Amino acid sequence: PDVVNKIAAGEIIVAPVHALKELIENAVDAGSTSLEILVKDGGLKLLQITDNGSGIQKEDLAILCERHTTSKISSFDDLASIGTYGFRGEALASISHIAHLTVTTKTKDSSLAWRAYYIDGKLAPPKPGQSAEPKGVAGRPGTQITVEDLFYSIPTRRRAFRSTADEFNKIIEMVGRYAIHCDGVGFTCKKAGESSNSLSIQAQATVNDRIRQIYGSAVANELISFDVSDSRWGFRADGFASNANYNIKKTTFLLFINHRSVESSVIKKALEQTYASFLPKGGHPFIYLNLAIDPARVDVNVHPTKREVHFLNEDEVIQEICKHIETKLAAVDT
Ligand code: ADP
Ligand code: MG
Missing domain, CATH: 3.30.230.10 (Ribosomal Protein S5; domain 2)
Structure with missing residues (x-):
């Protein structure tokens, strides 16, 4: 069944940009007004997105990466009218089958942030011998999702990526799309190790400003x-x-x-x-x-x-x- 899960996940997420798109949508759905994105090696080594949204309750972390875990459908009727085609509580689950996934999150009424690490849909210890239970850490309200070594479990896929520059271009293009669409939300996207952002849009920028900054005057x-x-x-x-x-x-x-x-x-x-x-x-x-x-x-x-x-x-x-x-x-x- 695990091989099946990996294949299914690899079909949903074909390139790093597909994982990032899901993470951006989740951050926006959580009411964030700021999204900071960090990328290493075209997203194959690292994709990290830090938001200032609602955060996730500690009690929800244990099942967060099980398939069909979603806070966005509460009844069968919702299912019939939901506007999110294809993906219903599958994004994080899929990512956990093909990458190392770390979630750090704090709701506004929690005194601590909680950090959890996932493998194949389940909580896992970050290092051998450590506890798999979420760990309390200091942090700001919101959620940080860290995706490392994407496709590590599908080596043939991983090897098929020739150019990390191409993957980064797809990522920047996708971030730009959401930056134009999400009025009232600020976005930054940076390559790991570089001092300046590849893209930076202020939360208060108008749609015209956003198009100007991304596609030119x-x-x-x-x-x-x-x-x-x-x-x-x-x-x-x-x-x-x-x-x-x-x-x-x-x-x-x-x-x-x-x-x-x-x-x-x-x-x-x-x-x-x-x-x-x-x-x-x-x-x-x-x-x-x-x-x-x-x-x-x-x-x-x-x-x-x-x-x-x-x-x-x-x-x-x-x-x-x-x-x-x-x-x-x-x-x-x-
Ligand atoms: P879906 O978006 O279809 O519900 P996902 O696998 O993308 O499924 O996410 C599962 C659940 O995890 C979401 O329903 C949401 O409750 C929670 N979640 C994921 N990302 C965030 C985030 N950035 N902030 C708050 N909650 C999140
Ligand atoms: Mg989602």
Whole structure:
């Protein structure tokens, strides 16, 4: 069964960025306003994320990394309407099967922080001969998750990573996506051993500031905002997109569905088509699209290895969004 768990975990988490994405979502779900991320060797040696959110109760630590342990579903009805496709209490469990996982956490009414170490879903001693029980330590309110030696238990996977620089680039790109999306939350991301941050966004920065700092002024100066909804199809879409004065060789498409960063090649293609009549041949847009869809309409049974999300009346929703953006583009002076 342990081999099965490792294989399953390795399918959910294919690269370090997939583990980090889950950890960012957990920190944001816990109400954090500050996320500090530390990365070593493209996340293969170390991924550490420190937040200032709710923290985890000491009593919950023993089962934290068992599969299906989640504080986010309390009834069967919740399960039907939950907006977190694929992963339901599986992220930390998966990580504990393929990495060394340490959790240090403090709730605001606990006098101590508690540190626990996990292997294969269970509390484990940090060193042979030590106790597996959570240990009281000094610390600030919030949670620090430390993931070390990712894929140590799947050596063929571990060896398949050629370039830690590529993995770091994927990480920085993902942190940037969440930094743009999570209004009111500050983010830093740093490579271990370097003195300055690779990315740093203040909690009070506006969305435009965030886009400017991450993608540059050329695009931030040429943005239109949009906001469109339709109760027939149970959606609302808002965000920012470049106008006809900006174009780049490859589309930048930041898509969030119900606050999770996901991919949709169908939506991307439709938007590129909308832009084609406004941009010179070969020119592509920047689009940050925040899509809220009635959770009952989202396909939650998508296998977790699939990063693409589908929902009911996809064609109608896409058409409404494209039509709205087209009107906005047509109204911009070029
Ligand atoms: P899920 O997010 O689907 O509930 P996870 O495996 O990602 O499953 O996390 C399991 C549980 O651990 C969460 O439901 C939450 O209660 C707790 N948790 C994880 N990370 C944090 C965090 N940074 N702050 C507070 N609680 C957390
Ligand atoms: Mg989670």
